[in-house]
Amino acid sequence: GIDTNKPTRNFLQNTMSSRPLVQVFSVEGKATESVALPAVFTAPIRSDVVHFVHSNLAKNHRQPYAVSKRAGHQTSAESWGTGRAVARIPRVGGGGTGRSGQGAFGNMCRGGRMFAPTKIWRKWHRKVNTTQRRLAVSSALAASALPSLVLARGHSIARVPEIPLVVEDAVQGVTKTSAAVALLTKLHAHKDVDRVKRTRKLRPGKGKLRNRRHVSRLGPLVVYAEDNGVTRAFRNLPGVELARVSRLNLLRLAPGGHLGRFIIWTKSAFLKLDEIFGTYQKAAVQKVGYHLPRSVLSNADIQRIINSDDVQKALRPKAQPSALPYRHKKNPLRNLREMIRLNPYQKSITRRALLVQAERAAGKAEFVAKKRAAVPEAKRKEAKAAHKLSKKHGRELVQ
Numbered sequence: 001g002i003d004t005n006k007p008t009r010n011f012l013q014n015t016m017s018s019r020p021l022v023q024v025f026s027v028e029g030k031a032t033e034s035v036a037l038p039a040v041f042t043a044p045i046r047s048d049v050v051h052f053v054h055s056n057l058a059k060n061h062r063q064p065y066a067v068s069k070r071a072g073h074q075t076s077a078e079s080w081g082t083g084r085a086v087a088r089i090p091r092v093g094g095g096g097t098g099r100s101g102q103g104a105f106g107n108m109c110r111g112g113r114m115f116a117p118t119k120i121w122r123k124w125h126r127k128v129n130t131t132q133r134r135l136a137v138s139s140a141l142a143a144s145a146l147p148s149l150v151l152a153r154g155h156s157i158a159r160v161p162e163i164p165l166v167v168e169d170a171v172q173g174v175t176k177t178s179a180a181v182a183l184l185t186k187l188h189a190h191k192d193v194d195r196v197k198r199t200r201k202l203r204p205g206k207g208k209l210r211n212r213r214h215v216s217r218l219g220p221l222v223v224y225a226e227d228n229g230v231t232r233a234f235r236n237l238p239g240v241e242l243a244r245v246s247r248l249n250l251l252r253l254a255p256g257g258h259l260g261r262f263i264i265w266t267k268s269a270f271l272k273l274d275e276i277f278g279t280y281q282k283a284a285v286q287k288v289g290y291h292l293p294r295s296v297l298s299n300a301d302i303q304r305i306i307n308s309d310d311v312q313k314a315l316r317p318k319a320q321p322s323a324l325p326y327r328h329k330k331n332p333l334r335n336l337r338e339m340i341r342l343n344p345y346q347k348s349i350t351r352r353a354l355l356v357q358a359e360r361a362a363g364k365a366e367f368v369a370k371k372r373a374a375v376p377e378a379k380r381k382e383a384k385a386a387h388k389l390s391k392k393h394g395r396e397l398v399q
Contacts, residue, residue, distance in 0.1 A: 024267050035271060045259065051257040052132070067114060067118055075105075077090035077105055089109065189264065196239030225266055227244070
């Protein structure tokens with residue numbers, strides 16, 4: 001369970017003293033020693049920050065382009081004005097040719113300029129905060145240490161002995177491509193290069209005409225501390241890229257903004273990461289005042305936290321659903337029972353109204369009986385006969 005009374009601390013900070021060990025492999029592909037995992041590999045993985053930083057940094061190598069400022073205006077054209085039953089668009093002058101009288105200049109005209117012609121002074125480049133760039137690089141490095149993310153990105157690492165993959169510093173002195181291929185083969189990493197070869201295909205679009213005819217996926221990234229010929233050895237392998245550990249670039253660590261690049265480290269470059277990015281106990285040496293980003297949660301297993309005894313004891317009991325069935329709403333103005341449920345005094349009001357109504361009806365009946373008794377019987381019969389005669393006469397007039 002989780003003790004809610006104690007202040008929560010980053011789980012990764014608590015385990016820095018007992019960080020897992022990573023094996024170092026020789027040129028022959030055999031494990032020779034073990035080194036501690038740098039703290040940057042335990043940084044929180046922020047895919048949203050990586051995507052944002054990558055999309056902005058990728059804009060900084062664009063070349064400005066624009067159409068000619070004279071395009072679409074290299075003709076003499078004037079509007080014919082009103083009164084000739086044609087549009088007021090400028091028209092080419094002259095005669096004797098089909099071009100004369102045709103509309104010009106407008107973006108809706110054949111041979112006219114485009115709408116809002118592009119200019120070279122567009123805002124091509126983007127500035128990205130230094131702290132954001134460092135957070136993105138830390139996240140990309142941490143993601144490269146998770147085999148699931150590396151596999152999800154498409155790399156063929158099924159038989160690679162370990163992730164992250166660290167090799168001895170003798171690799172930095174390799175100068176021949178054949179030696180580099182032999183090294184990758186012994187580390188079972190050459191399958192990723194073969195995968196890159198299989199993905200080579202023609203580029204869709206106009207890029208085929210612009211010296212970039214083919215495209216392919218990316219393979220492993222080799223990170224070194226000193227270049228003693230390693231760049232010459234690996235540079236001709238398809239999909240393989242190289243980077244100096246002091247100049248790590250997010251565009252290489254997370255191509256396309258996708259985390260999980262397969263990285264091959266040399267031992268010296270691997271051990272320099274604590275000096276470059278620092279740990280949770282000390283600040284970075286090469287980045288002034290920089291501290292590794294801390295995780296928001298010490299334990300990312302939310303299900304386990306919610307179901308822990310400490311949290312469950314602090315929660316209120318689960319509310320039971322109401323046992324009452326659904327009740328149809330009735331109009332209290334028409335339904336006396338509903339009105340009495342809302343206003344119990346309505347029963348007395350209704351009873352009093354009924355008594356008054358009955359009393360009024362009895363009084364009216366008594367009044368009518370007295371009035372009829374005061375009239376003689378002969379006179380009543382005479383009036384009745386006169387009424388019948390009047391009705392008969394009215395019917396005859398209608399016919």
